[in-house]
Amino acid sequence: MIEFMFALAIGILFGIGVFQLLRRDLIKAAIGFAILFSAINLFFVAVGAFEGDFAPYVSNVEAGRSTSDPLIQALILTAIVVSFGSFSLVLGFVNIISRRYDTVDSNDINKLKH
Amino acid sequence: MANNTLLLGSLVTPLVGAIVALIFANSNRLQRSIGVLTGLIAWVFSVSLLVQVHDAGVQTYALGNWMPPYGIVLVADKLGELFAFMVNTIMIGGLVYTFRAHDKCMTYPAFIPLFLLMEVGLVGAMLTGDLFTLFVFMELMVLASVSLTAISDDQYGLEAALKYILISSMGTLFLLLGIASLYATFGTLNMAQIAQILLTGERPILAASSSLMLLCAFLLKSAVFAFHFLQPDFDTKAPTAIIVVKVGVYGILRLVTLLFVKDAHVMEPWLSTLGIIGILFGSLGALRTYNAKRMLAYSTFAQIGFILVGIGWGGTLALIGAIVYAFNHAFIKSSLLMLMGVVASYTKTKTANFGDISGIGSRMPRALGWLVLLGGLSLAGVPPFNGFISKLALIQGGVESGDWRNLIIMVGAGILTLMYMVRAWQRIFQQSPLPTTVETKDEGDSLFAPLLLIIVCLLLGTVFTEPLIQLVSATVQQIQDPTIYISAVFPAGPGQ
Numbered sequence: 001m002i003e004f005m006f007a008l009a010i011g012i013l014f015g016i017g018v019f020q021l022l023r024r025d026l027i028k029a030a031i032g033f034a035i036l037f038s039a040i041n042l043f044f045v046a047v048g049a050f051e052g053d054f055a056p057y058v059s060n061v062e063a064g065r066s067t068s069d070p071l072i073q074a075l076i077l078t079a080i081v082v083s084f085g086s087f088s089l090v091l092g093f094v095n096i097i098s099r100r101y102d103t104v105d106s107n108d109i110n111k112l113k114h
Numbered sequence: 115m116a117n118n119t120l121l122l123g124s125l126v127t128p129l130v131g132a133i134v135a136l137i138f139a140n141s142n143r144l145q146r147s148i149g150v151l152t153g154l155i156a157w158v159f160s161v162s163l164l165v166q167v168h169d170a171g172v173q174t175y176a177l178g179n180w181m182p183p184y185g186i187v188l189v190a191d192k193l194g195e196l197f198a199f200m201v202n203t204i205m206i207g208g209l210v211y212t213f214r215a216h217d218k219c220m221t222y223p224a225f226i227p228l229f230l231l232m233e234v235g236l237v238g239a240m241l242t243g244d245l246f247t248l249f250v251f252m253e254l255m256v257l258a259s260v261s262l263t264a265i266s267d268d269q270y271g272l273e274a275a276l277k278y279i280l281i282s283s284m285g286t287l288f289l290l291l292g293i294a295s296l297y298a299t300f301g302t303l304n305m306a307q308i309a310q311i312l313l314t315g316e317r318p319i320l321a322a323s324s325s326l327m328l329l330c331a332f333l334l335k336s337a338v339f340a341f342h343f344l345q346p347d348f349d350t351k352a353p354t355a356i357i358v359v360k361v362g363v364y365g366i367l368r369l370v371t372l373l374f375v376k377d378a379h380v381m382e383p384w385l386s387t388l389g390i391i392g393i394l395f396g397s398l399g400a401l402r403t404y405n406a407k408r409m410l411a412y413s414t415f416a417q418i419g420f421i422l423v424g425i426g427w428g429g430t431l432a433l434i435g436a437i438v439y440a441f442n443h444a445f446i447k448s449s450l451l452m453l454m455g456v457v458a459s460y461t462k463t464k465t466a467n468f469g470d471i472s473g474i475g476s477r478m479p480r481a482l483g484w485l486v487l488l489g490g491l492s493l494a495g496v497p498p499f500n501g502f503i504s505k506l507a508l509i510q511g512g513v514e515s516g517d518w519r520n521l522i523i524m525v526g527a528g529i530l531t532l533m534y535m536v537r538a539w540q541r542i543f544q545q546s547p548l549p550t551t552v553e554t555k556d557e558g559d560s561l562f563a564p565l566l567l568i569i570v571c572l573l574l575g576t577v578f579t580e581p582l583i584q585l586v587s588a589t590v591q592q593i594q595d596p597t598i599y600i601s602a603v604f605p606a607g608p609g610q
Contacts, residue, residue, distance in 0.1 A: 021280070026276070029280065036287060037287065040290050043294050044290075044294045044297075047294055047298040069301075072297075075246055075297075075303075082249075082250060082253045086253065086256070086257055086279065086283050089260065089261065090276070090283075093264060093272060093275055093279065096264075096272055097272055097273065109273055109276075
């Protein structure tokens with residue numbers, strides 16, 4: 001059941017993320033960007049943890065129980081930090097752009113064309 | 115497995131340099147010196163590593179002494195080290211350029227640290243043997259270069275930066291997704307181990323889709339046709355010192371020669387087709403641009419197209435051609451971008467629009483015009499420049515593979531290159547000024563760094579041709595046998 005919920009959540013998050021990213025509103029696009037990153041992080045987590053697994057403590061391993069993959073969780077932490085960094089950078093850009101152009105509508109932010 | 119400290123050195127030096135430069139944030143002059151010094155040290159490291167890799171085979175470094183496949187391993191094989199050497203050399207050019215540049219953004223305390231961090235990201239992506247670390251380094255490179263563009267003097271740099279980070283992060287997102295699928299399938303992130311499992315002919319369920327995701331991410335990174343739309347904006351607005359280096363081309367080469375060797379024959383026709391479309395689109399796009407830097411960005415699509423066609427042909431000579439092309443093009447294009455940056459630095463608004471800069475050449479040092487012409491000829495592949503050598507090597511690869519249709523298109527597009535480069539030169543340096551031409555300043559950026567790179571181009575096309583071809587031949591010989599890479603990471607034998 002947990003696996004199914006994971007799959008469903010990842011799918012929904014992906015859908016929302018892509019939809020938001022394609023919005024004209026830059027702030028919504030930035031939020032969509034963050035959601036998309038969370039979807040991928042969740043996918044990564046789902047890869048390493050299955051129903052019935054125990055937390056990867058030494059005591060559990062020594063007791064011979066099947067544990068979830070600890071490496072995944074280290075990777076996820078790194079991925080979250082990376083995504084957080086790029087998300088904050090995006091938000092910073094949007095912030096300055098909104099002041100410089102007086103809009104967050106990506107259709108009006110087209111000075112590069114000329 | 116012996117740890118080679120040089121490997122760590124060439125990666126950590128720019129990182130340390132960035133931190134030291136941050137410490138001296140209030141002295142810009144000192145920061146620039148630290149930047150050039152760091153670049154030189156990293157270059158020395160990478161040269162000695164290149165020599166060692168060619169003398170003694172693939173070098174490795176297990177970080178924290180965690181043996182692969184459990185720990186992160188840095189691997190310098192001939193391909194990775196060649197590209198890392200290229201990055202380090204061009205970075206010196208960029209750092210020297212910043213030394214004498216008048217751009218305001220280069221006086222910001224964050225500029226040199228960000229620049230060095232970009233170097234860390236590029237070199238790291240080329241020297242890592244671990245997929246997740248590859249993702250982290252690529253993201254580091256993206257964030258650093260995007261920040262540099264955002265702080266550039268151009269008032270629309272921020273817009274370009276936002277576009278670039280959104281699209282480029284999509285690329286790294288897909289890279290991460292592909293890496294996650296690979297981990298789900300193989301339970302490892304070590305490139306050598308994954309390659310080893312895939313070499314046995316086993317095809318787990320997610321392997322094909324993850325290979326596609328990785329391929330898309332790398333295509334986006336190298337701005338191939340259909341993934342190209344962000345590049346002109348970015349190249350036009352980025353500070354001049356930021357330079358095109360093709361981490362994406364490196365990634366594609368890794369994919370087709372190490373990770374997915376057995377599936378390479380499926381990818382290769384696609385790469386050829388995308389490359390040919392890119393050549394035509396890029397050359398024609400470059401003909402009708404309104405901005406000199408933008409023209410160079412379009413021309414990059416075309417040149418990347420040449421490289422991709424070479425990879426797509428896939429034969430020994432074609433791969434040699436592609437790598438030589440990538441190597442030479444990085445030098446030519448960065449020198450040309452710098453030259454256009456120098457041209458733009460003579461105008462008050464730092465613009466490179468043809469309407470504004472037509473005919474301002476008469477108010478600039480004469481050497482600048484000749485250098486632009488030389489760079490353009492080199493890009494178009496006129497002897498005795500290195501552009502000629504790379505075109506020759508690539509065409510030989512095409513003859514070997516017998517793909518005459520694409521070969522003819524490629525040679526034809528080479529003439530287009532000559533057209534747009536010479537036309538740009540004439541517009542800037544031969545015309546009399548138009549009424550729209552802007553005011554110029556008496557003094558612009560120093561010509562020293564682009565001159566240095568043009569000299570490197572000239573040397574690569576004459577004296578160093580033979581060593582370069584030999585170097586690349588040895589590289590291709592090595593990458594055509596993925597077991598060399600694998601056995602360097604796992605000397606104890608498969609599965610250890």
